[in-house]
Amino acid sequence: MPNPPRTGIRLLIAIAVFLTPVLASAYLAWRECYATEKALSLSYARSVLRRMEETSGQLMAGGRALALVNLSPCSPEDIRLMQEIDLASSAVKVVGRVVDDRLICSSQGGANPISLGRPDLVTRQGVSIYFNKDLGSQPTHPLNVLAINGFAAIIDPSQTLDDLTERPKVEAAVFVPSSTDHLRVAAVGQYFPSNWLRQIGKGTQTTMRSGGYLVSLVRSPMWDLAVVTATPQSYIDRRFDRLAVLFLPIGILCGALLALLVSLLYRVRLPFPAMLRRAIKDGSLYVVYQPVVELATRRVVGAEALVRWRSRDADMRPDYFIPQAERYDMIQLITKQVLAIMARDLPQFLSVAPNFFIAVNFSAADLRDKRTLTAMDEFLRVSGARPENIEVEATERAFLQGPETAEVIDVLRAKGFSVAIDDFGTGYSSLSCLQSLSLDTLKIDRSFVDTINTDGATCQVVPHIIDMAHSLDLAIVAEGVETEPQAQYLVKRGVQYAQGWHFGRPMDPGLLCEQIRSHASAGKESVPAQACLRVH
Ligand code: G
Ligand code: G
Ligand code: MN
Secondary structure (H helix, E strand, O other): OOOOOOHHHHHHHHHHHHHHHHHHHHHHHHHHHHHHHHHHHHHHHHHHHHHHHHHHHHHHHHHHHHHHHOOOOOOHHHHHHHHHHHHHOOOOOEEEEEEOOEEEEEOOEOOOOEEOOOOOEEOOOOOEEEEEEOOOOOOOOOEEEEEEOOEEEEEOHHHHOHHHHHOOOOEEEEEOOOOOOOOEEEEEOOOOOHHHHHHOOOOOEEEEEEOOEEEEEEEOOOOOOEEEEEEEHHHHHHHHHHHHHHHHHHHHHHHHHHHHHHHHHHHOOOOHHHHHHHHHHOOOEEEEEEEEEEOOOOEEEEEEEEEEEOOOOOOOOHHHHHHHHHHOOOHHHHHHHHHHHHHHHHHHHHHHOOOOEEEEEOOHHHHHOOHHHHHHHHHHHHHOOOHHHEEEEEEHHHHOOOHHHHHHHHHHHHHOOEEEEEEEOOOOOHHHHHOOOOOOEEEEOHHHHOOOOOOOHHHHHHHHHHHHHHHOOOEEEEOOOOOHHHHHHHHHOOOOEEEOOOOOOOEOHHHHHHHHHHHHHHHOOOOOOOHHHOOO
């Protein structure tokens, strides 16, 4: 991960990852409920329409049959034929004869003529419709009369929509679309704004949501009829509540598992080589510089370059990743990166103090490889530094790797680089081997400097190391100097250089440059004021 997200962002991602399946399952559940209710209301509307179409068909067929035989209206033969038609017409309650807006007889026999008044509507097919007529049935029950060419079909509007009793609060109506005010043939409920009907053409159907209702419209392809149903939103909500009990726990479970998985993925470490390659590529490796002071003057004369790994894992410390990189034979990648960063930083140091030196840590693999020599030539070319500006540090273990190592060290020294033995005293061969090594500087390990002015057994070792380095004509850098008494002791013993928290912690190049500048300008005036302000 090039830029690992911070805790806050990670938390946000986890919440988002958790909520996605939860919301998705809720959405799917809701869509499922909506689709089910939509299908139900459409199929109901279609079945009502089918029944109305049947009625119309039977009315027309009956009318044609009577016209064909041309019997005298209400004659016994006529009434017998009407009874046959009645029997064949399942959707029609009674059939009869209408003359001059009066029902003069029916399949139930010749009764007194009943006046129907003006028809409420005459459809495009020529059907006269009389709504809600009391035809003397017991108990009193308003019926609709549909008449054409003197023949009448009598239907019970309350039976048209009787399926609805199972679904309380669902509203429905049968309309005559061609009538200007969309007359209702039958209706349950009130909520029928007429503009719904404008939505559909002949033979089509549609569903929409409006005013808290799910509205379905179907319109007959051949008859002047349309059916509207309005299902309250509460039907969808109730269905959703039932389904959510099932869907939501699954969604929550998936969300939790997914969030867990994502957070695990963030935590899982790449294998070390992949991590290191990525760190090099995305610039997570950087270099800090720890000042080296001349003890007599306390001037900063040089610095040690120490590599750092910017990582969200707090344990990416050099004492972990340097040995790992050595084990995976990748340490030279780090050396290369450190040299590249140093080449960028050095010019600003040198512009302030031309004799400044930087010590760089080499591992055994660097010293075994002859390509290190060409890399150092390239370093000088790119950085504009002189070999005297660079000191190569290596532990005694690295020094004792055989003839190739000795050869590389010799060539480095011949080129003018100085070479230091690092962490001196911690290895097993130490003093006896020192003589045989080709060296310029000895760095006394921190663990020995720690014993100065104490009465531990190893405190006897420090003067020996110092004396020996003097006798071999080596420069000495004491590492890990933390107190002034330690510094005093070292001065007294003739140690020229020191490094440690007493003089300065490892720091950014900009800060180091400022320190060198303030030291240098205390001596002479010619230091350029802008030297350290270079931005990389
Ligand atoms: O200051 P610090 O805690 O980083 O030092 C830890 C160890 O890592 C030291 O022994 C130091 O020599 C080593 N080290 C720091 N930078 C480098 C480097 O660039 N290359 C190698 N090989 N070792 C380094
Ligand atoms: O390469 P070398 O092993 O010399 O690296 C020096 C190490 O010692 C680095 O980890 C550096 O941060 C650490 N160090 C430098 N000065 C002091 C100091 O005064 N006290 C302590 N405890 N550690 C120091
Ligand atoms: Mn070192």
